Amino acid sequence: MERSSNPTLFSIQALRAAAAAMVVIFHQVNAERVYGGGTTILGGWAHLGYAGVDVFFVISGFIMATVTAGRFGSPGGAIDFLAKRAIRIYPLYWLCTAAILAVLFLRPGALDPALSDKSVLGSLLLLPLDGGPLLVVGWTLTYELYFYILTAMALAMASERRVPALVAVWATALAAAQMLPVQGPWLSLIASPLGFEFIAGVVVGLYWRRLSIGASVSLLIASLVWLLIACGLLVDTPDRGQAAGVRALAFGPPSMLIVGALARLELAGKVHVPRLLAAMGNASYALYLTHVFVLSISGRIFAGLGITGSVAGNYAFFVATFAATCVVALLVHHLVERPLMRFGGFAWTKLRDSSLRPLGLRVYDRGQR
Template sequence: MTMSVKGKSSLESLQIGRALAALAVLLLHVELTLARPVYLGENIFPIFVPGSSGVPFFFVLSGFVIFLAHHHQLGDPSKIRGFIVKRVRRVYPVLWVVLLALIPFTYFLFPHRFDLESLPAALLILPTNDNPWLTAEWTLRHEMLFYALFIIAIWKPKIGFPILIAWGLASLYDVFTDFKSDILAFYFARIHLLFLFGMGASYLYIHKKVSMPRTSLISGVAIFATTWTLNYYNGDWSDDYFEVFYGLGAALIIMGSARLEQLYEVKLPKFLLFLGTASYSIYLAHFPFVSAMCKIVLILGDRIPFGNVGKFMIVAGVAFVGSIAFYLWIEKPMMAHVNKWTERWAR
């Protein structure tokens, strides 16, 4: 990576974060699925189990990007429609394609999980703790809750921000103990704190309060890597604390890298930038490929070279390539049309 001083407003480094987070989640799901008793029944690369850290990173990044993109609209109710249109068209169309494709897939390969009654809640991303169709959708349910609260901040900041802060404080309770009610456990899940971490990092970035961006980046990487290591060696350590420290590390990484990119010309790997653009497809589409390929490698058995390592590489490789194909052949052309059709409502 080379640097030279140059003013810059684009934030390609955020795409790198998206790419790495999506890959971490993909590798996590390959590891956990193959380790199930019905497949291999053992861990192949347990180092990937902390890949769940990709979710806290995504949540912090979401808080950062939403505040960065819309902070100038706060207090302007006329911008609410545009905010809703942009969020809906980004989240729903790709999700609908994946879910509709899962109907025949689930019916034939996983009939015990086939539940049409729960499909409307999945299609609409309604608040629930059940995700029988697509495991990764649970994060979207919390994302939509964050969007709903941010809309209040756009409408009236003096009402919206106290609500967001109160929401964060209530979610802090979940770090130290568990809610008895499933409803409270959803609406005040500890992971909501990470949206606020991202918003705080975005505020500091916008107002040029990140005076030592390299220190921020290095500290964030150190906290994230240390938490990953503790997560790996101490799997029984409370997930509550893992998520909080992953979130803190992610906030420092995002804030520091964004400020560095603003100050300097940074040459970033084009392939990772591409993966960042495709990260939503990777995140949503990989798991059906993982599920199908786990069944196939089990059938092929010893015909696959390098034993269980070979099986892992095949499952991960097909899931990765399949997700990229989904992005290139489905998400990208579809979203070009969707964005064109909705542009006049998104202003």
């Protein structure tokens, strides 16, 4: 028997954990290059860990299509949506950026000198910037905010039945933009092929419930075959497929199929997710933001103690730092991120009820559709 019509999809949380872990491994490759003493154990497919970001973008589109169902045609709902996404994204990101600013102020020589030339305000606001924000992983959040703004515009002005048409128009316009010369961070953001990944997530978010169990299994198998072929083709190329168009084609479609198939199979009770994976999925944002700090600190410690520089030492470095990133993420999620979100949610609810409702702007409380 299938579960409720509005289930908590732990399989998607587990997929978020896997995507974050892929990004950690991708950055461990660079950490080994810097702190590994000339010895290399990470190579090959570890370089493809950047694809975790592509999985995140598809999941983001899927979640947006799911949480906005039944809430279109409401300017107040659009404002409420953006406020809640800002509460989700900004506070922890600001703390991590503040840590970088503190190091730049206290020990500027400890970081890349190029960071001193980046816009602090642009970084804090996650505006499109040449070279990205101060926090290296923050560039993906700029994309997320762009996606959220487009979602909010649809919530404010469109009816739900027009969502598929809006998605089709966006996809068509984005495809046309690939034929045009694009310069500057703002236009590069708008015209980026990575937008197709968010579109793919929205599409699967609209139609995943229509999949049969057999079709879901077939799609899951097909996605894994696609990934194996894509990884095999890209792993030995100079940039390993990191160009936006290449990665969108290589990892967007299989991520879409995996998300839809796992969601449908879990709804039917065919997928059961271990609690630890679900917990890491909940902490995936904290893992994504904090792992670069853990890798840097761990690398300095291991190199300073002379542990790295051999195969055994580098394996110890890899395992210990990966475990440390997960532990730190869980601690930050429970001790910092969740309290910040609770406080932000409480403050926004008070502000919303005292400002939007008196203006007659319709909003949706938790649990309402």
